[in-house]
Amino acid sequence: xxxxxxxxxxxALITIPTVSICLSCSRRSTGDKKYRELPQEEIRPLLKGxxxxxxxxxxxxxxxxxxxxxxxxDLFVAFRTDxxxxxxxxxxxxxxHVRTWEFPHLEHIPDxxxxxxxxEFQKKLGVVVFHKDLLDRVHTxxxxxxxxxxxxxxxxxxxxxxxxxxxxxxxxxxxxFKDRGLVxxxxxxxxxxxxxx
Numbered sequence: 001x002x003x004x005x006x007x008x009x010x011x012a013l014i015t016i017p018t019v020s021i022c023l024s025c026s027r028r029s030t031g032d033k034k035y036r037e038l039p040q041e042e043i044r045p046l047l048k049g050x051x052x053x054x055x056x057x058x059x060x061x062x063x064x065x066x067x068x069x070x071x072x073x074d075l076f077v078a079f080r081t082d083x084x085x086x087x088x089x090x091x092x093x094x095x096x097h098v099r100t101w102e103f104p105h106l107e108h109i110p111d112x113x114x115x116x117x118x119x120e121f122q123k124k125l126g127v128v129v130f131h132k133d134l135l136d137r138v139h140t141x142x143x144x145x146x147x148x149x150x151x152x153x154x155x156x157x158x159x160x161x162x163x164x165x166x167x168x169x170x171x172x173x174x175x176x177f178k179d180r181g182l183v184x185x186x187x188x189x190x191x192x193x194x195x196x197x
Contacts, residue, residue, distance in 0.1 A: 035067040035121045050189045053092045056085035063129040065121045071191025076118030078129045093174050099162045104141045104155040114186030
């Protein structure tokens with residue numbers, strides 16, 4: 001066997017394991033990715049699987065991010081709908097055990113932490129699901145009222161719904177911007193065995 005044959009075998013011995021390791025790492029890194037933007041066809045079944053509730057029939061421009069980690073599932077969903085769809089959301093996601101407030105007339109500032117987490121994930125993914133400025137408006141409108149006793153004339157209007165179902169370990173928050181026909185949902189399913197105070 002000549003020098004060329006030895007060189008070819010040496011290159012093969014180095015190249016094949018190197019390529020295998022690179023492919024394995026590549027598969028592992030994409031498999032370990034905890035959050036991703038969902039294709040539209042996955043949004044409806046995943047939301048129903050977590051919350052037990054469906055989206056309205058008419059949904060425009062649905063966007064969603066799913067975060068999965070050790071059994072925890074966080075789903076961040078946004079879409080547009082018509083007046084009938086808004087009423088459907090209030091009915092389907094409202095009801096007994098669901099706290100509902102109309103804004104800007106809020107008694108206290110709603111828990112926006114889930115929506116803020118969604119904003120962080122969308123920034124990392126380079127997509128837009130939630131409009132941060134719109135979320136901030138709910139907060140600033142409330143603060144303006146607290147400071148002056150009057151809501152701004154151009155205050156955002158809508159509903160905030162909140163469910164904490166500790167028996168099923170399901171939680172969701174819904175922001176329904178009725179003046180825009182826009183719905184933001186943060187839904188979370190927590191693995192069994194997680195302790196809440």
